[in-house]
Amino acid sequence: MAQSSVQVWEDFFKRYYWENILELAKNYPEKRTLNIQYPDFEKFDMELARELLEHPDHVLKDANDSLSAIDLPADVVFINTHVRIIKLPERIQIRELRSSDINKFIAVSGLIRKATEVRPKIINAAFKCRHCGVVTLVLQTEGKFIEPFICENDECGRKGQFKLVHEESEFIDAQKLRIQESPDDLRGGEQPQTLDVDVDDDLAGIVSPGDRVVISGILRSYQRTTQQGKSTFFDLVLDGVSIEIEDKEFEDIEISKEDIEEILSLGKDTKVYEKIIYSIAPSIYGYEEVKEAMALQLFSGIPKNLPDGARIRGDIHVLLVGDPGVAKSQLLRYAVKLAPRGIYTSGKSSTSAGLTATAVKDEFGEGRWTLEAGALVLADMGLACVDELDKMEADDRSSMHEAMEQQTISIAKAGILATLKSRCALLGAANPKFGRFDRYEPIAKQINMPPALLSRFDLIFILTDEPMVSRDTAIAEHILKAHYAGELAARRDNVIDSGISAEEITTAMEVIQPVIESEMLRKYIAYTKRKIFPIIQDDARKQLIDFYLGLRKQGEDPNSPVPVTARQLEALIRLAEASARVRLSSVITTEDTGRVVRIVMASLKQVMTDPETGKLDSDIINVGMGKSQRVKVKTLKEIIRELQEEYKSAVPLEEIISKAEESGIKKDTVEDMIQKLKQVGEILEASNNKFRVI
Ligand code: ADP
Ligand code: MG
Numbered sequence: 001m002a003q004s005s006v007q008v009w010e011d012f013f014k015r016y017y018w019e020n021i022l023e024l025a026k027n028y029p030e031k032r033t034l035n036i037q038y039p040d041f042e043k044f045d046m047e048l049a050r051e052l053l054e055h056p057d058h059v060l061k062d063a064n065d066s067l068s069a070i071d072l073p074a075d076v077v078f079i080n081t082h083v084r085i086i087k088l089p090e091r092i093q094i095r096e097l098r099s100s101d102i103n104k105f106i107a108v109s110g111l112i113r114k115a116t117e118v119r120p121k122i123i124n125a126a127f128k129c130r131h132c133g134v135v136t137l138v139l140q141t142e143g144k145f146i147e148p149f150i151c152e153n154d155e156c157g158r159k160g161q162f163k164l165v166h167e168e169s170e171f172i173d174a175q176k177l178r179i180q181e182s183p184d185d186l187r188g189g190e191q192p193q194t195l196d197v198d199v200d201d202d203l204a205g206i207v208s209p210g211d212r213v214v215i216s217g218i219l220r221s222y223q224r225t226t227q228q229g230k231s232t233f234f235d236l237v238l239d240g241v242s243i244e245i246e247d248k249e250f251e252d253i254e255i256s257k258e259d260i261e262e263i264l265s266l267g268k269d270t271k272v273y274e275k276i277i278y279s280i281a282p283s284i285y286g287y288e289e290v291k292e293a294m295a296l297q298l299f300s301g302i303p304k305n306l307p308d309g310a311r312i313r314g315d316i317h318v319l320l321v322g323d324p325g326v327a328k329s330q331l332l333r334y335a336v337k338l339a340p341r342g343i344y345t346s347g348k349s350s351t352s353a354g355l356t357a358t359a360v361k362d363e364f365g366e367g368r369w370t371l372e373a374g375a376l377v378l379a380d381m382g383l384a385c386v387d388e389l390d391k392m393e394a395d396d397r398s399s400m401h402e403a404m405e406q407q408t409i410s411i412a413k414a415g416i417l418a419t420l421k422s423r424c425a426l427l428g429a430a431n432p433k434f435g436r437f438d439r440y441e442p443i444a445k446q447i448n449m450p451p452a453l454l455s456r457f458d459l460i461f462i463l464t465d466e467p468m469v470s471r472d473t474a475i476a477e478h479i480l481k482a483h484y485a486g487e488l489a490a491r492r493d494n495v496i497d498s499g500i501s502a503e504e505i506t507t508a509m510e511v512i513q514p515v516i517e518s519e520m521l522r523k524y525i526a527y528t529k530r531k532i533f534p535i536i537q538d539d540a541r542k543q544l545i546d547f548y549l550g551l552r553k554q555g556e557d558p559n560s561p562v563p564v565t566a567r568q569l570e571a572l573i574r575l576a577e578a579s580a581r582v583r584l585s586s587v588i589t590t591e592d593t594g595r596v597v598r599i600v601m602a603s604l605k606q607v608m609t610d611p612e613t614g615k616l617d618s619d620i621i622n623v624g625m626g627k628s629q630r631v632k633v634k635t636l637k638e639i640i641r642e643l644q645e646e647y648k649s650a651v652p653l654e655e656i657i658s659k660a661e662e663s664g665i666k667k668d669t670v671e672d673m674i675q676k677l678k679q680v681g682e683i684l685e686a687s688n689n690k691f692r693v694i
Contacts, residue, residue, distance in 0.1 A: 004062075005048060005051075005058075005059060005062040005063075006062045006065055006066045006069075007066075008044075008045050008048055009062055009063045009066035009067070009083075010066045010069075010070060011044075012041060012044045012045065013034075013066065013067065013070060014070075015044070016040055016044065017034065017036065017040075020034060020035075021034065021067075021070065021072070022072075022073075022074075024078075024081070025072050025074050025076045025078075026074070028076055028078065028081070029079075029080070031202070032080055032081050032082055032201065032202050033081070033082050033084050033202055033203075034067060034081060034082070034083050034084065035084050035085075035086050035242065036063075036083055036084065036085050036086070037085075037086055037087045038085050038086065038087050038088050038089060039087060039089070041085070042089070052085070052105055053088075053104060053105045053106075054104060054105075055103075056103075056104065056105035056218045056241075057103070057218065060083065060085075060105075060218075060241070063083040064081070064082065064083050067081050067083055068081060080201070082201065082202070084203075084216075084241055084242035085105070085216060085241060085242055086214075086216065086242045086244055087244075088105070088106070088107035088216050090106075090107065091107045091108060091109050091214065092106050092107070092108055093108075093181065094108055094110060094179070094180075094181050094193045094194065094195045095181065095193045097195070097219065097236060099221075101219050102219050102220070102221050102236070103218065103219065103220070104218070104219055105216065105217070105218055105241070106216070106217070106218075106219055106238075107214055107215065107216040107217075108179060108195060108214070108215055108238065109182060109212075109213065109214045109215075109246075110179040110180050110181050110182045110192075110195075110212075110213070111179065111180050111181075111182055111183075111210065111211070111212055111213075111373070111378055112177055112178070112179055112180075112207050112208065112209050112210060112211045112213060112373065113178045113179065113180040113194060113209060113353075113372065113373055113378070114177065114178040114209060114364060114370050114371065114372045114373070115175060115176075115177050115178075115207060115208060115209055115370065115371050116175055116176045116177075116364070116365040116366075116368040116369065116370045116371075117175070117365070117368045117369045117370075117371075117415075117416065118173050118174070118175045118204045118205040119173070119174060119175075119368050120171040120172065120173060120174070121140075121171065121172055121173070121174035121200060122140050122145075122169055122170070122171055123139070123140055123141075123170050123171065123172055124137055124138070124139055124140065124169060124170035125137070125138050125139075125140055125145075125146075125147075125164060125169045126164070126165040126167075126168035126169045127147065127148050127162035127163065127164060127165070128162060128163045128165050129151040129153065129156055129158065129160075129161075129162055130160070130161045130162065130163055131151070131156055131158050131161075132151060132153050132155070132156035132158075134151060134152060134153035134156060135152075135165060135168060136148040136151060136152040136162070147160075147162060148162055172200050172201045173200060173201055173202075173204040173205065174198070174199070174200040174204055175198075175199050175200070175203075175204035175205060176196060176197070176198055176199075176364065176365065176366075176368075176370075177196070177197040177198075177199060177207065177215075177240075178194050178195070178196050178197070178364065179194065179195050179196075179197055179213065179215060179238075180192045180193070180194045180378070181193055181194075182212065182341075183341055183342060183343050183378070183379075183382065195236060195237075195238055196235075196236075196237050196238070196364075197215055197217065197237070197238040197239075197240045198237060198238070198239055198240060199240035199243070200240075203240055203242075203243055206243060206245075207243060207245060208371070208418060208420055208421075209357060209371050209372060209373030209377055209420055210357075210373045210377035210378060210380050210420050210421055210422070211245055212245070212246040212380075212381075213243055213244060213245050213246065214243070214244040214246065215238060215240055215242070215243050215244075216240075216241050216242045216243075216244075217238040217239050217240040217241045217242075218238070218239040218241065219236060219237075219238055219239075220236070220237050220238070220239050221234035221235065221236055221237075222234060222235050222237060223235075253340055253522060253523060253526040255523050255526065255527055259520070259523050259527075260527070262520065263523065263524050263527050263584075264584070266516070266524060267583055267584030268583075268584075272582060272583055273292065273295070273582060273583075273595075274515075275515045275516055276295045276515075276516065276521065276582065277291045277292050277295060278514070278515045279514035279515045279516040279517075279518070279521055280294055280295060280331075280334060280335070280338065280514075281327075281330060281331050281334035281335075282511075282512045282513060282514050282515075283330075283478075283482050283512045284327045284330055284331060284334075285474060285475045285478035285479070286471065286474070286475065287327070287331070287463070289461070289599060289602050290320065290331065290461050290463070291331075292595075292599060293316075293318055293459050293461065293599055293603070294318065294331065294335055294427065295582065296316060296575050296578040296579060296582070296596075296599075297315075297316040297317075297318050297335075297383070297425050297427060297578070298335070298338060298339055298383070298525050299525060299528055299529070299578040299579075299581045299582050300314050300315055300316055300425060300529065300574075300577075300578055300581075301313075301314035301315070301316060301573065301574030301575065301576075301577040301578050302314045302533055302534075302574075302577050303315070303423070311406075311407070312570070313405070313406075313407050313423070313574075314574060314577070315407070315423065315424060315425035315426075315574075316425055316458045316459070316571070316574050316575060316578060317404055317425060317426045317427075317428070317456060317457045317458050317459075318425075318426075318427050318428070318457060318458065318459045318460075318461070319389070319427075319428045319429075319430065319454070319457040319459070319460045319461070320332075320427075320428070320429045320430070320460075320461050320463060321429075321430045321431075321432065321437070321446075321447055321460060321461070321462050321463070322429075322431070322432070322437060322461075322462055322463030322464060322465070323431075323432070323435075323436050323437055323463065323464055323465035324431060324435070324436075324465075325465060326463040326464070326465050327463075328387070328429040328463060329387050329429060331429075332344060332385040332386075332387055332427055332429055333385070335383060335385050335427050336383065336385050337518055338518055338521055338522060338525070339382055339383035339385075339425075339522075339525075340382060340522055340525065340526050341379065341380075341381055341382025341383065341424075342379070342382055342383045342384075342385060343375055343378055343379040343382065343383070343384050343385065344385045344387070345375040345384070345385070345386055345387070346386070346387045346388045346391075347386055347387065347388045347389045347390065347391045347392035347393075347396075348388045348391040348392075353372035353373055353374040353375075354374045354375075354392065354393050354395060354396045355374045355375050355376050355384075355386060355392055355393075355396040355400065355403075356374045356376055356377065356395075356396050356399040356400065356403050356409045356422070357371065357372060357373050357374050357377055357399075357409050357411055357418075357420050358371075358372050358374070358395070358411075359371050359372075359411050359413040359414060359416045359418075360372065361414075369413075369414055369415070369416050371411060371416060371418055371420075373420060374396070374409075376403050376409065376422040376424055376426070377409060377420045377421065377422050379422070379424040380421050380422055380423050380424055381423055381424065382424050382425075383424060383425050383426075383427060384424045384425070384426050384427070385427045385428075385429075386426065386427070386428045386429070387428075387429045388429065388430065388431065389428035389429060389430045389449070390430040390431060390433070390447045390448040390449055391448070397449075397450065397453070400453055400456075401452060401453060401456065403422045404426060404453070404456040404457075405456055407421065407422050407423045407424075408420065408421055408422060409421075409422050426457075428457070430447045430448075430449065431447070432446045432447055433445075433446055433447060433448050434446065436465075437462060437464050455565070455567055456567070458570075458571035458574060458575065459571065459575075459599065459600070459603045460603055460606070461602075461603055461606065462606045478511065481508070481511045481512070482511065482512045484508060485505065485508035485509045485511070485512060488500050488504060488505050488508050489505050489509075492505060528581040528582070528584060529581075531584075532580075532581045532584055532585070532586070533586070534577055534580035534581060534585055534586050534587055534588045535586065535587055535588065536573075536576065536577075536587070536588040537587050537588060537589055537590075539589075539590050540576065540588050540589050540590050540592060540593045543590055543593040543594070543597070544569070544572050544573065544576065544593050544596075544597075547572070547593075547597050548568070548569045548572065551568075551604075568600070568604075571600065572593075572596055572597070572600060575596040575599065575600065576588050576592045576593050576596045577592075579591075579592035579595050579596055580592045629673075632665050632669065632673065633673055633677070635660075635663055635665065636656075636660055636665060636670065636673055636674075636677075637677070637682070637683070637693055639656060639659045639660055639663065640656055640683065640691060640692070640693045641693050643655055643656065643659065644692060644693060649686070649690075649692075650684075650685075650686030650687065650690035650691055650692040651690060651691055651692070652689060652690050653671075653674070653689040653690070653691065656670060656674070656691065657670050657671075674691060678691075682694060
């Protein structure tokens, strides 16, 4: 007779996992899991391993029974241990789950999108008969709570009533998760699909939203109920057996020997920067500087862990601000395609979890609190492209600072204390508040974002749409060429005997063809992030310091605005690291720092020039007001103070305006400044349109 399955498991455990079992015995009952690698078991008994995939319920039960019954040398008895199978041979895409997978043992991979609190679940309920006092035990295997039908005591046999006895019932920890397809598995803007997972005991509470995991389990189906009663449709839930957390970057990108050869030769190419720039959104004309910055962002600086436990981010944050219709959204969409683990979302229309994360009590948690990951958490170790960033929710706005600098998101709400990771680069796009960008106004005033947040971007670019004949012609020709190529291809695909040859299309497509194929570029980026960790050379360091000090120096003169803060120095370093990575260099040379100084100057000039003096002034970003404006604020406050003395009370607005105009401050500016000062509590509106300085 063939061996029983319990016997097979026992042989297997003793032969291949004895060490692990002894280890488990040492730590039992704090540890209750024995992880078994599927390939090991498959080698041992192929037939039973197949059976495990097809009919997991009884095979797993036998495995667990066998483990519980095993003779241990120590004085330990395994009562509630779990055999958890990891490394299943195949992972099924969530979108490809079908009814034939129901009740099978499967593995899915993805991101944890939501996780409820860990709460006890009753698994064996003890009911005391109110009449005779005898206790009846009822196993709770279904989702809903089952009460005994009649009292177990034959002499009583009544149908109730029963009282639940907590002390004699058995509870375990339980948690509900929602796993979402990983962005790596999605092609071109598909919406990710999700699957709910139930986990219990020591599997509960080990993952957080944003974690990348492989979950193995038994796929169950539950009948839907509608208001009309039971439906013929069923929902899928994975009954979790094991969770593997993946924490490596780009694990999933495979780079072959031939790929490496190609990467190395590209790295030596003196034109590698141009080639990369022309491989980013080739259908978009121009914007070489922006594309160069995007390239550096994709390659990223080096994250550093300091001995005091602090971590300095290596990710480079870039913001594109600009008029409508200047291809901001298109650039973002392209970046997602190139970035390993890229996520595209809009500040306005993103999910309930927004950009960062939220804690909510919803029907998913069945009354428990649920923590849901937003875009920046889901993009952990990748690139988050957030369009219409200026339209983000107020909640997000406050957690964005932490998310961008510390790259974590802390949630403290209703007893949930959690810190989620958001180690991603942010590529944001924002539209000016008043529709069009006004180059004579400071940027903080024109986009609806607090200055403290703006200062966390390493680079900010302003894309304006000013008519300029030569450029307009070039863009128009470029767009028309792209459309023409598309028209040719569409005709050839749809019309028989179109008379259009494949060569003709290739030639037409040339203008919009990336120099380096996206697939190759992704591999190139992944390779550098794995292998290239450049170190700065002395002369390059000196160049960065000189550049930084030179800018700071402008601030020494009491009449000149402070041009740059230490944040910009950090940005310079990160960008230089990225630049060295692009050419696979192990050292950062003046070639890199020179490039970076050029890009940063281009960005600073656009963003930090005080519109009234033409000088660089980082306060425009950092505090939302340039120096010349601060002088005006001071003057204005003095004017109000003087008038206040005169009036012996609050001053009417018209008075302030007319006095201020004498000092050369325009009416609009006065009204604007008064509103701002009121917001920050420096002046008070005593009564309608009468003001007082505090
Ligand atoms: P935005 O997000 O800035 O409002 P979009 O990304 O939606 O703008 O772009 C609007 C359209 O204009 C897109 O179809 C884009 O291809 C086109 N476009 C704008 N500027 C350029 C350019 N420089 N080269 C090619 N196409 C452009
Ligand atoms: Mg747009």
